[in-house]
Amino acid sequence: MCPTAFAVSFEHVTxxxxxxxxxxxxxGILRNLVKPEKKTITALDDVSFTVGRGEFVAYxxxxxxxxxxxxxxxxxxxxxxxGDITVLSMSPQKQRTALMQRLGILFGNRTELWWDHPVIxxxxxxxxxxxxxxxxxxxxxxxxTELLELGGLLKTFARELSLGQRMRADLAMLLLxxxxxxxxxEPTLGLDVVAxxxxxxxxxxxxxxxxxxxxxxxxDMDDLEEMAERILMIxxxxxxxxxxxxxxxxxxxxxTRVAVTSGAGGVPRIRGGQLVSSEKGRFEYDVDLxxxxxxxxxxxxxxxxxxxxxxxxxxPIEQVIAGLYREWTAGGx
Amino acid sequence: MAASKIKRxxxxxxxSAKMDLAWLLRDTKFALMGVLGDILANLSVVxxxxxxxxxxxxxxxxxxxxxxxxxxxxxxxTGVFILFGSGNNIHISRIIGRGQLEHLFMQPLPxxxxxxxxxxxxxxxxxxFVMGCILLAVSAARLELHVTIWWLLALLFYLAVTMTIIxxxxxxxxxxxxxxxxxxxxxxHTAIDGTWQLSTFPLSGMPLFIQLPLLVxxxxxxxxxxxxxxxxxxxxxxxxELYPLAYALVISLLAGFIFRKGLYYYVKKGSNRYVxxxxxx
Numbered sequence: 001m002c003p004t005a006f007a008v009s010f011e012h013v014t015x016x017x018x019x020x021x022x023x024x025x026x027x028g029i030l031r032n033l034v035k036p037e038k039k040t041i042t043a044l045d046d047v048s049f050t051v052g053r054g055e056f057v058a059y060x061x062x063x064x065x066x067x068x069x070x071x072x073x074x075x076x077x078x079x080x081x082x083g084d085i086t087v088l089s090m091s092p093q094k095q096r097t098a099l100m101q102r103l104g105i106l107f108g109n110r111t112e113l114w115w116d117h118p119v120i121x122x123x124x125x126x127x128x129x130x131x132x133x134x135x136x137x138x139x140x141x142x143x144x145t146e147l148l149e150l151g152g153l154l155k156t157f158a159r160e161l162s163l164g165q166r167m168r169a170d171l172a173m174l175l176l177x178x179x180x181x182x183x184x185x186e187p188t189l190g191l192d193v194v195a196x197x198x199x200x201x202x203x204x205x206x207x208x209x210x211x212x213x214x215x216x217x218x219x220d221m222d223d224l225e226e227m228a229e230r231i232l233m234i235x236x237x238x239x240x241x242x243x244x245x246x247x248x249x250x251x252x253x254x255x256t257r258v259a260v261t262s263g264a265g266g267v268p269r270i271r272g273g274q275l276v277s278s279e280k281g282r283f284e285y286d287v288d289l290x291x292x293x294x295x296x297x298x299x300x301x302x303x304x305x306x307x308x309x310x311x312x313x314x315x316p317i318e319q320v321i322a323g324l325y326r327e328w329t330a331g332g333x
Numbered sequence: 334m335a336a337s338k339i340k341r342x343x344x345x346x347x348x349s350a351k352m353d354l355a356w357l358l359r360d361t362k363f364a365l366m367g368v369l370g371d372i373l374a375n376l377s378v379v380x381x382x383x384x385x386x387x388x389x390x391x392x393x394x395x396x397x398x399x400x401x402x403x404x405x406x407x408x409x410x411t412g413v414f415i416l417f418g419s420g421n422n423i424h425i426s427r428i429i430g431r432g433q434l435e436h437l438f439m440q441p442l443p444x445x446x447x448x449x450x451x452x453x454x455x456x457x458x459x460x461x462f463v464m465g466c467i468l469l470a471v472s473a474a475r476l477e478l479h480v481t482i483w484w485l486l487a488l489l490f491y492l493a494v495t496m497t498i499i500x501x502x503x504x505x506x507x508x509x510x511x512x513x514x515x516x517x518x519x520x521x522h523t524a525i526d527g528t529w530q531l532s533t534f535p536l537s538g539m540p541l542f543i544q545l546p547l548l549v550x551x552x553x554x555x556x557x558x559x560x561x562x563x564x565x566x567x568x569x570x571x572x573x574e575l576y577p578l579a580y581a582l583v584i585s586l587l588a589g590f591i592f593r594k595g596l597y598y599y600v601k602k603g604s605n606r607y608v609x610x611x612x613x614x
Binding site: 017018069072075076077078079093096097098099100101105109110111112114115116117121124125128129130131 | 341344345347348351352355356360435436438439440441442443597600601602603607609612
């Protein structure tokens with residue numbers, strides 16, 4: 001891949017923050033007056049990765065892992081301590097105004113809409129500020145209105161929109177200047193199932209049809225798996241995994257969730273499986289199918305007696321990742 | 334290049350004006366209540382001083398009409414302030430303290446351009462400016478001032494200098510919000526509005542130990558009293574008519590330096606605080 005084929009390049013980026021430490025004891029307060037205690041937090045530690053044009057990348061990690069810091073560095077809102085960052089071959093810190101013509105950033109808990117104006121007024125404001133040509137504006141407005149079903153919302157005041165509607169309107173506004181790269185920080189935060197499906201469907205569509213590069217963070221791993229082809233996982237400031245969701249499942253031993261419905265009184269036993277829940281005669285187990293064959297699993301269940309139904313499915317990605325987070329925390333990564 | 338920049342700024346001012354007009358026409362009742370509130374607040378400040386002058390036949394060597402002229406200048410300043418500063422762009426500590434600068438970083442415009450254009454409200458914020466113009470015309474007529482093009486240019490000059498001092502001081506103190514966002518969120522409001530009444534009081538006849546600090550350390554004497562007397566052709570304390578300009582240059586250079594340092598701190602350390610209120614009116 002030639003260098004210009006990268007939409008985003010992060011090279012040996014380090015970012016640290018300092019936190020003042022406070023003590024509530026009298027001695028601590030006095031000591032703090034003389035010699036304040038400072039703690040250094042390494043949000044990103046020599047992180048390197050690239051994202052190609054047209055890629056859809058999930059950026060995940062536990063709380064405090066450095067996800068939002070990465071987003072802000074890419075958006076030129078923070079300066080790195082060390083390393084080089086380029087987005088569309090531009091430095092977000094040195095060429096911010098030029099970059100913002102081609103980049104779109106959305107933070108799920110914030111809005112760019114004007115509170116006391118109808119949605120369409122915010123769109124017109126954006127047209128003027130981004131200096132969007134009339135034909136591009138008309139074309140994009142038509143596209144987002146249709147795909148995000150905004151027709152009935154354009155004349156509604158932003159303050160009167162529900163969260164799902166507001167997110168749709170924000171996303172629509174984000175696309176009016178035809179950004180080539182989108183950075184979305186928790187875009188599905190707080191959305192109900194229908195709104196989430198709509199949002200995910202739309203993001204996949206603009207990635208597939210318009211070739212927009214997307215980097216999305218979310219705490220909802222199932223959402224991320226549905227959207228993205230590649231997942232970058234960060235933990236305590238370091239890239240802990242970079243690959244496909246399949247490969248991610250692979251490193252955790254291909255965990256499978258087995259649900260057994262039983263009419264007998266006792267709990268069916270599966271040797272090598274771990275019971276994770278039981279409710280009204282339905283028992284769920286985690287089984288590693290690289291360690292046990294399906295035949296062996298079914299044999300054990302047939303011996304258990306009283307089994308009425310067996311359901312075998314892949315373990316939810318949430319569970320795979322929770323296991324990884326626990327491992328990383330224990331291992332200090 | 335310069336022409337295209339000016340054109341761009343005019344277009345940005347136009348969209349701000351359009352949104353202001355849209356708000357006025359849409360929420361007319363509330364918008365007019367806001368306008369009325371602004372007018373009453375300003376009138377109550379200036380009329381108090383004017384009534385004292387009326388009762389005592391002037392203040393400290395300034396005639397009643399000269400005091401009225403000074404009140405007109407102060408109202409004009411307030412008018413320009415509201416006209417261009419209705420988006421917390423002058424009360425900048427609110428934007429910094431609430432972590433809202435990041436919204437500005439997302440726009441493809443230099444910060445200066447955004448801050449210059451985002452608070453322009455000619456329709457809901459223009460009333461004090463118009464009132465100031467009327468008061469100025471009345472007082473000029475009563476004083477039988479010989480109004481020439483040079484005098485009008487001098488008026489514009491002193492208005493620009495006064496606004497520079499107000500904005501520079503607001504940005505200077507607001508830089509504290511980069512380091513202490515919660516504690517300093519309202520510091521610009523305290524610095525501007527907290528001392529506004531003092532700036533409308535004629536300092537003529539006051540002892541030097543009161544006049545000097547208000548011309549050298551604090552700028553209150555430069556916000557209406559000094560420029561009004563300059564426009565009336567008798568700058569006070571034998572100081573040069575260009576003293577306000579010198580003060581404006583020094584304070585804006587200092588504010589520029591301190592603000593840039595604060596901004597660097599902000600992008601280096603980030604802001605852990607974000608509150609949405611007051612953003613996107």
